[in-house]
Amino acid sequence: MIKKEMIAMLLAGGQGSRLGVLTEKVAKPAVSFGGKYRIIDFPLSNCINSGIDTVGVLTQYQPLLLNTHIGIGIPWDLDKNEGGVTVLPPYEKSTNSEWYTGTANAIYQNMAYMEQYNPDYVLILSGDHIYKMDYEVMLDFHKANKADVTIATMSVPLEEASRFGIVVTDETNQITQFEEKPEKPSSNLASMGIYIFSWAVLKEALLAKKDQNNCDFGMHVLPYCHEKRQRLFAYEYNGYWKDVGTLGSYWEANMELIDIIPEFNLYEEFWKIYTKGDIIPPQYISKEAVIGKSLIGEGSEIHGEVQNSVIGPNVYIGPGAVVKDSVIMRNTVIGSNTVVDKSILAENVIVGNDVVLGSGKEAENMSKPKVYAFGLVTIGEHSVIPDGVKIGKNTAISGVTTAKDYVNGELPSGGVIAKDGESA
Amino acid sequence: MRAIGLILAGGSNNKMRELSNKRAIAAMPVAGSYRSIDFALSNMSNSHIQKVAVLTQYNARSLNEHLSSSKWWDFGRKQGGLFVFTPMVTADNSWWYRGTADAMYQNLNFLKNSHEPYVVIASGDGIYKLDYNKVLEYHIAKRADVTVVCTDIDGDDINRFGVLRMNEESRIEEFEEKPMVTQSHTISTGIYVLRRRQLVEMLEKCAQEDRHDFVKDILIRYKNLKRIYGYKIKDYWSNISTVESYYKTNMDFLRPDVREYFFRQRPEIKTKIDDLPPAKYNPGADVKNSLIASGCIINGEVDNSVLFKNVFVGNNCVIKNSIILNDVYLGDNTHIENCIVESRDTIRANSYHYGEDGIKIVVEKNERYVI
Numbered sequence: 001m002i003k004k005e006m007i008a009m010l011l012a013g014g015q016g017s018r019l020g021v022l023t024e025k026v027a028k029p030a031v032s033f034g035g036k037y038r039i040i041d042f043p044l045s046n047c048i049n050s051g052i053d054t055v056g057v058l059t060q061y062q063p064l065l066l067n068t069h070i071g072i073g074i075p076w077d078l079d080k081n082e083g084g085v086t087v088l089p090p091y092e093k094s095t096n097s098e099w100y101t102g103t104a105n106a107i108y109q110n111m112a113y114m115e116q117y118n119p120d121y122v123l124i125l126s127g128d129h130i131y132k133m134d135y136e137v138m139l140d141f142h143k144a145n146k147a148d149v150t151i152a153t154m155s156v157p158l159e160e161a162s163r164f165g166i167v168v169t170d171e172t173n174q175i176t177q178f179e180e181k182p183e184k185p186s187s188n189l190a191s192m193g194i195y196i197f198s199w200a201v202l203k204e205a206l207l208a209k210k211d212q213n214n215c216d217f218g219m220h221v222l223p224y225c226h227e228k229r230q231r232l233f234a235y236e237y238n239g240y241w242k243d244v245g246t247l248g249s250y251w252e253a254n255m256e257l258i259d260i261i262p263e264f265n266l267y268e269e270f271w272k273i274y275t276k277g278d279i280i281p282p283q284y285i286s287k288e289a290v291i292g293k294s295l296i297g298e299g300s301e302i303h304g305e306v307q308n309s310v311i312g313p314n315v316y317i318g319p320g321a322v323v324k325d326s327v328i329m330r331n332t333v334i335g336s337n338t339v340v341d342k343s344i345l346a347e348n349v350i351v352g353n354d355v356v357l358g359s360g361k362e363a364e365n366m367s368k369p370k371v372y373a374f375g376l377v378t379i380g381e382h383s384v385i386p387d388g389v390k391i392g393k394n395t396a397i398s399g400v401t402t403a404k405d406y407v408n409g410e411l412p413s414g415g416v417i418a419k420d421g422e423s424a
Numbered sequence: 425m426r427a428i429g430l431i432l433a434g435g436s437n438n439k440m441r442e443l444s445n446k447r448a449i450a451a452m453p454v455a456g457s458y459r460s461i462d463f464a465l466s467n468m469s470n471s472h473i474q475k476v477a478v479l480t481q482y483n484a485r486s487l488n489e490h491l492s493s494s495k496w497w498d499f500g501r502k503q504g505g506l507f508v509f510t511p512m513v514t515a516d517n518s519w520w521y522r523g524t525a526d527a528m529y530q531n532l533n534f535l536k537n538s539h540e541p542y543v544v545i546a547s548g549d550g551i552y553k554l555d556y557n558k559v560l561e562y563h564i565a566k567r568a569d570v571t572v573v574c575t576d577i578d579g580d581d582i583n584r585f586g587v588l589r590m591n592e593e594s595r596i597e598e599f600e601e602k603p604m605v606t607q608s609h610t611i612s613t614g615i616y617v618l619r620r621r622q623l624v625e626m627l628e629k630c631a632q633e634d635r636h637d638f639v640k641d642i643l644i645r646y647k648n649l650k651r652i653y654g655y656k657i658k659d660y661w662s663n664i665s666t667v668e669s670y671y672k673t674n675m676d677f678l679r680p681d682v683r684e685y686f687f688r689q690r691p692e693i694k695t696k697i698d699d700l701p702p703a704k705y706n707p708g709a710d711v712k713n714s715l716i717a718s719g720c721i722i723n724g725e726v727d728n729s730v731l732f733k734n735v736f737v738g739n740n741c742v743i744k745n746s747i748i749l750n751d752v753y754l755g756d757n758t759h760i761e762n763c764i765v766e767s768r769d770t771i772r773a774n775s776y777h778y779g780e781d782g783i784k785i786v787v788e789k790n791e792r793y794v795i
Contacts, residue, residue, distance in 0.1 A: 034702070036701070036702055036718075075697075266701035267701055272699050282456030282716055283715070284714075285712065285714050285715075285726075289711070293705060293709075297702045297703075298717075
């Protein structure tokens, strides 16, 4: 019988709607990060670096890019004869077919997958955080405490604590109280959404809660375990961990990589982050290019100026263009003499010549003021921006736009152009 | 599948100077991200040849490391695969490979046990793209016994190649190996196509006569007896087996047409993936007309140069017209001009290296202190 001590279940089905047009056609875990990576590369690399070679990836929202990226797991050495990576979409059943309605419900629907590996422990991960973590150390902690459930936690500023699941612990790190997104948090120890369950405990809890609507770990399963007086422990993590759930935090996390000695260091030999390395050639920096503090990916051609930016692989930046404080994802083309200021450009975008991105004064976004804030310009994948237009701050564009879409050649701050279904 | 592939990657020569102390020529890093043998291997794979043997002998550690998995070139298949053959002591042979023909002869069983009717032979030191199927079609159409892929070159470099002359039907009439003086500008690229049984027969005959070289002892001797044809290629082709040509080939990639041809046009050249982070530019970086591979961290000036993977350039460095191989650490205030810096070198701060007449090869084995 196959036996794996610990397997991982990676929740990658979420949309991440606060990333706006970036996740319009792409699941959040598949969004590019730090030039060549995608967000899901971080938990997947953590798995293989921690010695976990069996990973189920639960997908639901827009899985095409995610599936293509994961493939059979070659980049992470997860192409195994026994175990390896398995993509787990929701599936039809003879009775009661449903989508994944919540985090715990998704895991419940894949009971058979977990069962076949006969695990002692199951690690629950989410595919939308940037961090490096040795799950084996967390497992040792779990075993040492004879815990039923171990929750990875970290201290967050108290004023932000109400965004998280908050735990209160005693001096032995055992959890005495559990609050999901409390209005008045009683501690600042936040759950990172990373759990180790002893298999029997997880199975029992999922079966007990199987009829719960939108069954969620934080809302239902953990409180259930807590009520049953099972041993819940908080594993405190002190390294770099970033939730890139909003455009602002996504942009900020990218910018942090450019620091001379970044807090989150990609250049360490011993904990490599793996990704699908489909672009091989070196980058070319031309005679007229000016490169300031930046990260630039493989195969890019830079003829213009790049300052304080993260440039993905296979990007072209034309002569005379100026890119500042921006994130540009793979295969995107920036025309000549175009100015890109504090913008996020998704993959395969074409920006014409003499365009200005991020001009003028800030104004609140007219359709989603909470999403398109931070003064950013956000351009969705496969968008086209015609020559000579001006685009203000807190704006979003998706789809193939033409000069006709810009009144007086301009999209003022706070504006949105969404041309869904027209991108060819 | 119609053909199997053989890549002759055993060679070394003193024209590579210190660079060949460390590796076979086929393992030389090229164009920032690749190694020389990637071009032949990718051409094989892109031509749908599924079974390829690499014959290697000289200083093969670096090459073996590069070939440790066949998946990068898509050879990890049930049908076919990538084979690396080094010389072996057996009951009836205790020789190293004594020449190209001998290298193939010592692996005759590989040839005999294959079922594909044709063999494509290539060398590991050519930088080019070629669909070998086109050569094979030509070979069949000409009813040739051997087809030699050739190209025209100019310059005094010609005397390091096999020089040939074809008649109007492209049959090779003259073939001289490394002549001192020659009228022709057409050279053999070291790529051959022939029937597998024909090759086996020729190799066996050659071995009986105690001859060992494929060009001297087979091609040149048989040229009037067998139908040997030339297939001329006009696209980019370069051989890197001298320091000067190695330097020039790398610098060629700073040309937009060469980059377009190798980096953008399909099919692409594949290589082992190293999972390095993107190149990082810190304040003080000033890069012009250069190729920069992934994993580099740049704090200084780089002009008209090729930086391979994982190069660290310290503050106030000046790098001009140079090639910096993989994993080199350049301390602060270093000046490197007209040089090739050997891989894994650690150059101390304030060093000065200048290739006065020609290319200087910098090999320093300083201790590296990393924080």
